[in-house]
Amino acid sequence: MSKSLDEKICIVGSGPSGMSAAWYLQKKGYTDITILERLDRVGGKCNTPKFDGKYYEMGAVIALPTYYKSLALMDEAGIEYIHKKIVGNYFDNNTGKSINYFTEDEMREIKVQIAKLQNLIETKYPDIKNPGHEKVHLDLADTFENFCIKNEIPLIPKLWVNPYTGYGYGYFNLVPAAYVLQYLDVPTMMGFINKDFIVWKEGTESIWNQLNAKLNKKVRLCTHIKNIIRKNNKVYVYTDFGMEEYDKIIFSSPLQDLKDYVDTTEDETNLFSKITYMEFYNFACLVENSRNTSAYVPGNMMQSRAGHVVFSYDRTDEGNSIITFNILGDQNEKVTSDMCREYLEEDLELYNIHLKDVVMHKCWRYFPHVNSQQMKHGWYDKVEGLQGQKNTYYAGEIMSFSDIEECVAYSNSLVDRFF
Numbered sequence: 001m002s003k004s005l006d007e008k009i010c011i012v013g014s015g016p017s018g019m020s021a022a023w024y025l026q027k028k029g030y031t032d033i034t035i036l037e038r039l040d041r042v043g044g045k046c047n048t049p050k051f052d053g054k055y056y057e058m059g060a061v062i063a064l065p066t067y068y069k070s071l072a073l074m075d076e077a078g079i080e081y082i083h084k085k086i087v088g089n090y091f092d093n094n095t096g097k098s099i100n101y102f103t104e105d106e107m108r109e110i111k112v113q114i115a116k117l118q119n120l121i122e123t124k125y126p127d128i129k130n131p132g133h134e135k136v137h138l139d140l141a142d143t144f145e146n147f148c149i150k151n152e153i154p155l156i157p158k159l160w161v162n163p164y165t166g167y168g169y170g171y172f173n174l175v176p177a178a179y180v181l182q183y184l185d186v187p188t189m190m191g192f193i194n195k196d197f198i199v200w201k202e203g204t205e206s207i208w209n210q211l212n213a214k215l216n217k218k219v220r221l222c223t224h225i226k227n228i229i230r231k232n233n234k235v236y237v238y239t240d241f242g243m244e245e246y247d248k249i250i251f252s253s254p255l256q257d258l259k260d261y262v263d264t265t266e267d268e269t270n271l272f273s274k275i276t277y278m279e280f281y282n283f284a285c286l287v288e289n290s291r292n293t294s295a296y297v298p299g300n301m302m303q304s305r306a307g308h309v310v311f312s313y314d315r316t317d318e319g320n321s322i323i324t325f326n327i328l329g330d331q332n333e334k335v336t337s338d339m340c341r342e343y344l345e346e347d348l349e350l351y352n353i354h355l356k357d358v359v360m361h362k363c364w365r366y367f368p369h370v371n372s373q374q375m376k377h378g379w380y381d382k383v384e385g386l387q388g389q390k391n392t393y394y395a396g397e398i399m400s401f402s403d404i405e406e407c408v409a410y411s412n413s414l415v416d417r418f419f
């Protein structure tokens with residue numbers, strides 16, 4: 001594989017994965033990098049609109065001090081961030097009242113189980129924080145629920161579920177442990193416990209806008225890719241404005257969509273058809289009598305309660321009038337958008353919060369992943385084995401995990417390994 005720095009490289013998508021891949025390539029000395037983005041803004045699921053002069057988050061919200069790669073990237077690029085303690089609460093899904101989540105006995109026991117999990121990770125699964133899931137340990141391909149039962153750490157899911165299912169990443173009886181622990185290792189969980197968060201003055205979208213300003217070649221927005229053909233050791237990209245020739249292409253856009261506009265091989269089509277995702281709703285609301293608190297609703301974090309509010313983010317303490325409410329659907333798509341809107345109203349009534357208006361709502365196609373069976377049968381080894389074939393590389397959420405840190409860390413390792 002040649003590694004000439006003047007190769008023309010195309011990156012599809014300007015979310016954290018695509019933007020950081022471009023940054024690392026530029027740092028390595030690559031001079032001709034083009035990012036094609038279909039929307040009219042950069043940032044992907046880092047999406048920060050403005051209301052009444054204040055920013056609010058429709059997508060990603062926070063980072064933690066353990067987001068080592070992304071914070072290092074921001075330091076290098078001169079992107080400022082703010083450490084902030086965000087007060088959180090737990091609401092009961094039946095009474096709507098705030099609750100003490102753990103009993104005193106459980107508090108003592110959870111400390112023992114966290115230490116046990118940390119010891120397990122250090123001794124048996126030390127590679128869990130490495131980007132990607134190649135050669136994943138078979139124990140970790142099992143669901144997180146089974147993993148915790150087998151290892152006799154039954155209280156761990158009760159603590160882990162809030163920043164996991166509450167943040168839209170699916171249900172523990174279905175999701176392989178490898179995903180859960182790659183994102184929520186013990187130090188990251190401690191960041192949540194200590195409410196030790198990182199935010200940005202103008203929101204998460206501003207990270208990628210600022211990074212765009214530092215790229216030699218800016219993201220090309222509103223680009224509709226009609227077709228991509230890979231032949232004669234080149235990559236031909238057809239947009240509404242003609243054909244462009246590249247030497248290599250990196251997809252950070254959803255891999256399950258490639259069949260619609262790329263000359264995918266049988267292997268690609270087959271592997272990417274196994275990807276599944278969650279529907280994660282965000283309702284940006286104007287309310288009366290907000291409780292001035294961000295809150296988890298643990299009782300809604302199971303499949304039977306899909307469609308109900310799992311998490312709310314309240315920044316009225318900063319003078320923001322919008323509160324966002326997150327709702328998780330289910331993989332079988334039994335919960336419709338209408339139902340989520342209905343449940344939202346019911347839930348807010350229960351929490352004694354008066355909904356005045358919804359100013360924006362979105363349903364994100366979220367947390368692309370494969371199930372335990374696919375993981376056990378080497379889905380990741382097969383996709384990693386395709387890296388570089390047909391001058392094509394894969395990045396993005398599916399390759400590691402759907403949070404900013406794991407996406408940035410994966411793009412960093414991709415550039416290190418192949419460019």
Ligand SMILES: Cc1cc2nc3c(=O)[nH]c(=O)nc-3n(C[C@H](O)[C@H](O)[C@H](O)COP(=O)(O)OP(=O)(O)OC[C@H]3O[C@@H](n4cnc5c(N)ncnc54)[C@H](O)[C@@H]3O)c2cc1C
Binds near residue numbers: 046058063280282
């Ligand atoms: C409600 C919500 C809350 C979240 N909270 C957090 C959080 O607090 N902390 C955290 O770390 N993460 C959080 N995340 C997750 C985080 O935002 C994502 O993991 C991250 O943005 C994924 O980056 P990505 O670049 O892989 O994908 P994306 O951000 O999805 O970016 C992909 C880009 O590709 C573009 N694209 C797609 N198809 C095409 C095409 N055919 N042609 C051109 N461009 C295309 C898309 O428009 C998009 O801009 C949250 C996400 C959501 C939705």
